[in-house]
Amino acid sequence: MRLRGLMRKEVLQIVRDPSSIAIAFLLPVVLLLLFGYGVSLDAENVPVALVVEQPDAATAHFAGGFLGSRYFAARQSFSMEEALQSFLRHEVNAIVYLREDFSANLKRSEAATVQVIVNGVDANNARLISGYIDGTWNEWVRQQSLASGLGAGMPVQVQQRIWFNSEVRSQNFLVPGLIAVIMTLIGALLTALIMAREWERGTMEALLVTPVAMREILIGKLLPYFALGMGGMGLSVAMAVWLFDVPLRGSMWVLFGGSALFLLTALGMGLLISTLAKNQFVASQIAIIATFLPAFILSGFIFDIGSMPPVIQGLTHVVAARYFVAILQSVFLAGNVWAVILPNAAALVVMAAVFLGITRRKSQKRLE
Amino acid sequence: MWGRIFALTLKEFLALLKDKKGRTVIIVPPLVQLLVFSYAATFDLTRVPYAVFNEDQGFAARELLAKFNGSTNFYEAARISHDSEIAPLIDSRKVLLVLHVGPTFSRDLLSGRSGSLQAIVDGRNSNTAMVVLSYVRSIVTAFNNSWILSRDLPKPSAQLVTRFWFNQNLESRWFIVPGVVGLLTLVVTILVTGLSVAREREQGTFDQLLVTPLRPVEILIGKALPGFIIGLGEASLIMLLAVVWFKVPLRGNLATLYLGVFLFLLSAVGVGLMISSLAVTQQQGLLGAFLFIVPSIILSGFATPIANMPEVIQTMTLLNPMRYYLVILRGVFLENTPVPLLFDQYWPMAVIGLVNLTIATFLFRKRMN
Numbered sequence: 001m002r003l004r005g006l007m008r009k010e011v012l013q014i015v016r017d018p019s020s021i022a023i024a025f026l027l028p029v030v031l032l033l034l035f036g037y038g039v040s041l042d043a044e045n046v047p048v049a050l051v052v053e054q055p056d057a058a059t060a061h062f063a064g065g066f067l068g069s070r071y072f073a074a075r076q077s078f079s080m081e082e083a084l085q086s087f088l089r090h091e092v093n094a095i096v097y098l099r100e101d102f103s104a105n106l107k108r109s110e111a112a113t114v115q116v117i118v119n120g121v122d123a124n125n126a127r128l129i130s131g132y133i134d135g136t137w138n139e140w141v142r143q144q145s146l147a148s149g150l151g152a153g154m155p156v157q158v159q160q161r162i163w164f165n166s167e168v169r170s171q172n173f174l175v176p177g178l179i180a181v182i183m184t185l186i187g188a189l190l191t192a193l194i195m196a197r198e199w200e201r202g203t204m205e206a207l208l209v210t211p212v213a214m215r216e217i218l219i220g221k222l223l224p225y226f227a228l229g230m231g232g233m234g235l236s237v238a239m240a241v242w243l244f245d246v247p248l249r250g251s252m253w254v255l256f257g258g259s260a261l262f263l264l265t266a267l268g269m270g271l272l273i274s275t276l277a278k279n280q281f282v283a284s285q286i287a288i289i290a291t292f293l294p295a296f297i298l299s300g301f302i303f304d305i306g307s308m309p310p311v312i313q314g315l316t317h318v319v320a321a322r323y324f325v326a327i328l329q330s331v332f333l334a335g336n337v338w339a340v341i342l343p344n345a346a347a348l349v350v351m352a353a354v355f356l357g358i359t360r361r362k363s364q365k366r367l368e
Numbered sequence: 369m370w371g372r373i374f375a376l377t378l379k380e381f382l383a384l385l386k387d388k389k390g391r392t393v394i395i396v397p398p399l400v401q402l403l404v405f406s407y408a409a410t411f412d413l414t415r416v417p418y419a420v421f422n423e424d425q426g427f428a429a430r431e432l433l434a435k436f437n438g439s440t441n442f443y444e445a446a447r448i449s450h451d452s453e454i455a456p457l458i459d460s461r462k463v464l465l466v467l468h469v470g471p472t473f474s475r476d477l478l479s480g481r482s483g484s485l486q487a488i489v490d491g492r493n494s495n496t497a498m499v500v501l502s503y504v505r506s507i508v509t510a511f512n513n514s515w516i517l518s519r520d521l522p523k524p525s526a527q528l529v530t531r532f533w534f535n536q537n538l539e540s541r542w543f544i545v546p547g548v549v550g551l552l553t554l555v556v557t558i559l560v561t562g563l564s565v566a567r568e569r570e571q572g573t574f575d576q577l578l579v580t581p582l583r584p585v586e587i588l589i590g591k592a593l594p595g596f597i598i599g600l601g602e603a604s605l606i607m608l609l610a611v612v613w614f615k616v617p618l619r620g621n622l623a624t625l626y627l628g629v630f631l632f633l634l635s636a637v638g639v640g641l642m643i644s645s646l647a648v649t650q651q652q653g654l655l656g657a658f659l660f661i662v663p664s665i666i667l668s669g670f671a672t673p674i675a676n677m678p679e680v681i682q683t684m685t686l687l688n689p690m691r692y693y694l695v696i697l698r699g700v701f702l703e704n705t706p707v708p709l710l711f712d713q714y715w716p717m718a719v720i721g722l723v724n725l726t727i728a729t730f731l732f733r734k735r736m737n
Contacts, residue, residue, distance in 0.1 A: 130502075
């Protein structure tokens, strides 16, 4: 009964200052729209300079592979000088260089060399571009040896199978990860200030003199925001499935359960920050530092956790988003893989319990 | 006038630093985060767990698989002998890769045909999958070359020689650490400036400022300077660590670098004060800070290239000061880019900074009257 009263107060506060409603519903939609389209690791139309010092039939055949590919936006040029200039100005990411003796060497089977220069600053992108160039090159070599009747080229050939995401769309794993990052933000934004605000405005003292227990105050704060957060989560999942065409191979219920656990953890963390800081300014700063960047970098959403140094891997265990990313990526792309879902869900339960437990302990009904 | 501004700046510093919690929040996290993120944020894979499914008894298969075992990038987590064992291993993420060698592999190879190595990869993170496959391909290419050499097979009539400029060994860290410098400069500056006015307003001390002889512009400068100075100090410290601790080569010129840092701070402080003068409560300030920081990091080219974004979003990133700052940081650190080539990065930041500061001053004046 008392709890109902408290929740009513909280709901009234939410309705009067609709910024919480905007945070819960508008923010995920805007951010997911922006990032879902904006964040991609699939390079297409990579600008490449194709330098052919002496064009003839053989070089034209070679260049055709680049000009026709959807991976490259190749521009031809006849001097290396010019190509280097645009390379340094970042107008092209790579140069493919055929010297004037290319065709002659090719005819004499004298190891005609094709030089490739790739800008390595963005190492990941450079590796990708170099892979595309290798692919185009291999295709050309295959056609060459078929034409000259030498038979297939290399002794060992790699046949690749990419499971769960055969078309290698990076959005398929980035969008579920983004949901985890965005919901981390929202959880923190919703609750990071609510306790600190009551302390700062002095209304906490008013609450303390009422007969309600601290537990009731906390639950009364948590539940309305939980409902808001779940609404935002539902919107995000709907967008992932219908707007971004991410396949949802697991069951809706598992997704729902995982989301609820994660949201509880995220809200719990916000409450804890709020309770510990007791001061909106510091609470805000902590919320900015402790939520977004760790969820972005340490959750495995984009950077592989298995490849981090052991110490850092240990640290990622306190980032709740890490468990949620694992659950989301599996439920969306692979299905209900219990071997992944159960341990991660258990970790979320533990984290939520710890956050809420500490919050409970730290918020005593007294003024220091 | 400068005396008054100095006094206000001093007061701002005191307000920021006198509280122990506040002091810690500004100084400790950026340094910790530089260390943690610089180690964590890498696309390079080490010790990729893989399983071997070898149906071939021949030595060619053994020799090829030994190359994987010997590579530091891979780590053999399981050996399997049946098709049905593949799915559980990959599903549960125990391995990222299964290498399958068919029963005729060695025979094919010895009789001059092509043998095939099947690589099954977990595509849940498609970028990781692509990186794993590129490692597999480079090991197979090395194997092919030595196989051709050792058995005197006809050499291919052409060869591809690829070189990576500026970052020969494709170390992600060289790309990421300058990015982290940018990230943290941004966060610290917004942290210091974004909420400062809202706090005064909520605590009622803003009214006290109004009755002082300070003019609005002076108050604004007094609020801007701490953000600027703290941002400059932390950026310098972080760049020093990047060079000394992470051994990222600093190939360019310090003046070129600092011109970029200066202009970026101008734009970040401008945005911070703009948020600050718009926000009536600290909660709004926090929301504003998040709404600026999050997109400007995710859409900055820090982790995913701007060139991969759709046209519309690429155009939107032109408003993002981080975008220019990262190009300057990476350009000066790794490519020794000269000032003239960076001109197109400098001026947009200056414009963003000036526009925001002007609007902030205007809003300020309006609020004060």
